[in-house]
Amino acid sequence: xxxxxxxxxxxxxxxxxxxxxxxxxxxxxxxxxxxxxxxxxxxxxxxxxxxxxxxxxxxxxxxxxxxxxxxxxxxxxxxxxxxxxxxxxxxxxxxxxxxxxxxxxxxxxxxxxxxxxxxxxxxxxxxxxxxxxxxxxxxxxxxxxxxxxxxxxxxxxxxxxxxxxxxxxxxxxxxxxxxxxxxxxxxxxxxxxxxxxxxxxxxxxxxxxxxxxxxxxxxxxxxxxxxxxxxxxxxxxxxxxxxxxxxxxxxxxxxxxxxxxxxxxxxxxxxxxxxxxxxxxxxxxxxxxxxxxxxxxxxxxxxxxxxxxxxxxxxxxxxxxxxxxxxxxxxxxxxxxxxxxxxxxxxxxxxxxxxxxxxxxxxxxxxxxxxxxxxxxxxxxxxxxxxxxxxxxxxxxxxxxxxxxxxxxxxxxxxxxxxxxxxxxxxxxxxxxxxxxxxxxxxxxxxxxxxxxxxxxxxxxxxxxxxxxxxxxxxxxxxxxxxxxxxxxxxxxxxxxxxxxxxxxxxxxxxxxxxxxxxxxxxxxxxxxxxxxxxxxxxxxxxxxxxxxxxxxxxxxxxxxxxxxxxxxxxxxxxxxxxxxxxxxxxxxxxxxxxxxxxxxxxxxxxxxxxxxxxxxxxxxxxxxxxxxxxxxxxxxxxxxxxxxxxxxxxxxxxxxxxxxxxxxxxx
Amino acid sequence: xxxxxxxxxxxxxxxxxxxxxxxxxxxxxxxxxxxxxxxxxxxxxxxxxxxxxxxxxxxxxxxxxxxxxxxxxxxxxxxxxxxxxxxxxxxxxxxxxxxxxxxxxxxxxxxxxxxxxxxxxxxxxxxxxxxxxxxxxxxxxxxxxxxxxxxxxxxxxxxxxxxxxxxxxxxx
Numbered sequence: 001x002x003x004x005x006x007x008x009x010x011x012x013x014x015x016x017x018x019x020x021x022x023x024x025x026x027x028x029x030x031x032x033x034x035x036x037x038x039x040x041x042x043x044x045x046x047x048x049x050x051x052x053x054x055x056x057x058x059x060x061x062x063x064x065x066x067x068x069x070x071x072x073x074x075x076x077x078x079x080x081x082x083x084x085x086x087x088x089x090x091x092x093x094x095x096x097x098x099x100x101x102x103x104x105x106x107x108x109x110x111x112x113x114x115x116x117x118x119x120x121x122x123x124x125x126x127x128x129x130x131x132x133x134x135x136x137x138x139x140x141x142x143x144x145x146x147x148x149x150x151x152x153x154x155x156x157x158x159x160x161x162x163x164x165x166x167x168x169x170x171x172x173x174x175x176x177x178x179x180x181x182x183x184x185x186x187x188x189x190x191x192x193x194x195x196x197x198x199x200x201x202x203x204x205x206x207x208x209x210x211x212x213x214x215x216x217x218x219x220x221x222x223x224x225x226x227x228x229x230x231x232x233x234x235x236x237x238x239x240x241x242x243x244x245x246x247x248x249x250x251x252x253x254x255x256x257x258x259x260x261x262x263x264x265x266x267x268x269x270x271x272x273x274x275x276x277x278x279x280x281x282x283x284x285x286x287x288x289x290x291x292x293x294x295x296x297x298x299x300x301x302x303x304x305x306x307x308x309x310x311x312x313x314x315x316x317x318x319x320x321x322x323x324x325x326x327x328x329x330x331x332x333x334x335x336x337x338x339x340x341x342x343x344x345x346x347x348x349x350x351x352x353x354x355x356x357x358x359x360x361x362x363x364x365x366x367x368x369x370x371x372x373x374x375x376x377x378x379x380x381x382x383x384x385x386x387x388x389x390x391x392x393x394x395x396x397x398x399x400x401x402x403x404x405x406x407x408x409x410x411x412x413x414x415x416x417x418x419x420x421x422x423x424x425x426x427x428x429x430x431x432x433x434x435x436x437x438x439x440x441x442x443x444x445x446x447x448x449x450x451x452x453x454x455x456x457x458x459x460x461x462x463x464x465x466x467x468x469x470x471x472x473x474x475x476x477x478x479x480x481x482x483x484x485x486x487x488x489x490x491x492x493x494x495x496x497x498x499x500x501x502x503x504x505x506x507x508x509x510x511x512x513x514x515x516x517x518x519x520x521x522x523x524x525x526x527x528x529x530x531x532x533x534x535x536x537x538x539x540x541x542x543x544x545x546x547x548x549x550x551x552x553x554x555x556x557x558x559x560x561x562x563x564x565x566x567x568x569x570x571x572x573x574x575x576x577x578x579x580x581x582x583x584x585x586x587x588x589x590x591x592x593x594x595x596x597x598x599x600x601x602x603x604x605x606x607x608x609x610x611x612x613x614x615x616x617x618x619x620x621x622x623x624x625x626x627x628x629x630x631x632x633x634x635x636x637x638x639x640x641x642x643x644x645x646x647x648x649x650x651x652x653x654x655x656x657x658x659x660x661x662x663x664x665x666x667x668x
Numbered sequence: 669x670x671x672x673x674x675x676x677x678x679x680x681x682x683x684x685x686x687x688x689x690x691x692x693x694x695x696x697x698x699x700x701x702x703x704x705x706x707x708x709x710x711x712x713x714x715x716x717x718x719x720x721x722x723x724x725x726x727x728x729x730x731x732x733x734x735x736x737x738x739x740x741x742x743x744x745x746x747x748x749x750x751x752x753x754x755x756x757x758x759x760x761x762x763x764x765x766x767x768x769x770x771x772x773x774x775x776x777x778x779x780x781x782x783x784x785x786x787x788x789x790x791x792x793x794x795x796x797x798x799x800x801x802x803x804x805x806x807x808x809x810x811x812x813x814x815x816x817x818x819x820x821x822x823x824x825x826x827x828x829x830x831x832x833x834x835x836x837x838x839x840x
Contacts (some may be wrong), residue, residue, distance in 0.1 A: 236742040238742075274673070292688070315685070315688055315689060318685070318688070319681075319685045322681040322684070322685065323681065325677075326673070326674060326677030326678065326681055327674070327677075329670075329673055329677065330669055330670045330671070330673040330674035330677065331669050331670075333670050333673055334670050372684070372687060372688075374805070375687050375688065375690070389740045390740070390771050390772070391771075524783065525783075526783055526784070606746065606749075607749075616749075618745075
């Protein structure tokens, strides 16, 4: 029954997308308001149908309806309820259904948001979004149909991949990433609409940037949560391994971050339209490439599912999107771009933006090349190679440093032409702070050049960000007098988007500090202890208290307990575990971490030998990992502040009455 | 039509799609058997910390175990203690064990051995030539070569102890 209803709902969703896509593009070409309205209705219908299909699948998973094909793949009567719910995105077909559902949510949101605005572009944009919807509905209805009937229905199933049910973060990391990936469709569709219409108005370019902030925020959250998941689950004490699929999420993040910045130049100075739209299209194309990497089995990676028939279909879609984007850009770019005036001076914010964009583009290219190089090499020479962490670190570290550098220098520079002395004056305090950081690090006995450089640059960028955040309030206070606190509050509230941008920068600074410190001073100790024995890992004293076997319905676990102390201070007990899932041959370590702002102690079991009564444990000591997660949270808060819809007209009034020539959207 | 944009776009897009399409021809997990039964590529590499060289040709008549590893590789650390524990018994029976440091610095390789144990010499492969000759797709990978210089077994990822022991026993 569910199998039948599910297939019907998907077919309705497919039909709605087809009709809506045609209506939208027709409405764009003919400027017919009637056709545009039809495409919006179809977006609602698409949302309703795909939501129904997703609801049916959840129902089947929760009631263990093994007549539904997907449930036989990932369902298990012994799974806890939360595992059954998240099973929706634990395997291939379910995650594509989930993708379609998220696209439905975005399409409905787009229909509502553009219902009475942007008459020139909204129909085209709606049509393009639904055109992407056609592809995903086609996947769900065809090659990746999760609703296929299984007859006779088996009594029980294997449950989802153990790696994925090992941790609660599995509930939020994939949805966040999907919301980021899928959401890129909307700005892509809007960018394509600008090219199709051959015109880009200031209001549309502002809308484009706002449409990007939403998926950008989710993508950021998804990446950070992914790092956290890998840190807490995979048991090797790292949060980033340059795995092809991690790279796949990083690539669109890099281009969309570059877009968010160059879009400000486009909005403010009418410059770089072609480049900005290229970044926009590239962000979407890279999400499709990323999904292809995850789902097709072409790349060998922890995330890869098996070899599937979806690969070729996905590749065809990717190729189609790539060709469409390149041809569209080439055909229309000259229509958009009026003859440009050159950029201001070498020491201006405009130039810093451009440099920032180039660094992001270089980093994107580096990561993309490193990711596909093994395939490229094999295609050319027939030999297999692997591009390891050394390659990415060699290029990624200097480029990442440059990003922090530009994040500090850029906002300190004024828009347009700047006098040399003004620039020097603005740099004095931040440079002083950077110098103090370097001196402090050296005095503290630190000697690693890259991390110290990142610390110094972070100090610089921190001061600049705080100065820029305080500027509107201070200017208000100087201009109007009154209480300092009141003026600061008023100035801050009136420049919300600008403030939000700097909040995001503060988050990035925290992440940069955490990454530099934790990778610069990472220490790994391995201890083999018998019960009651004490060993030393750095300054920590570990005492092995023994281990127990825990039985749960879906797994058994060996839980070892270690008493931890520093000098004579007791820090409590850490219990790393080794989880055994029946479906999987080897045990999965599940680490236990003591995380404080200064330092993480990370214990991961290597081996429990019941015969000799020994346990081998890996102790990873890394400073300031905690800052990465907090930085991610700060970035998320900043993004929400930036993307929060403003009252109509409010954002225009928000031009800050500051002495500095930076307006409402001074940063992000 | 802006031809410059079109040409640059095509130069990026076409190779990317072609490469991805070619990727379908293979199963990334099915590779291990490709090298099995093939003659082992010759090598003559410097030994870490010793300045001497070891060449495959000098080892004729004796089974050889080649283990590609790196300090940045987590599965390597997981399999290494088992190899260290297992090697001495077979070394007495004439088997040559060699580690090969893959895309890594000697100093870090030494740190790895200090931490996880050292039972046999490590060869350096600074240019990566040896790894390419052997078709190393990632670390760890382990090759078992018989006395006639033929690869009889390849492990992609950590060695499977039972298969490893069975393969060596059959050669002795």
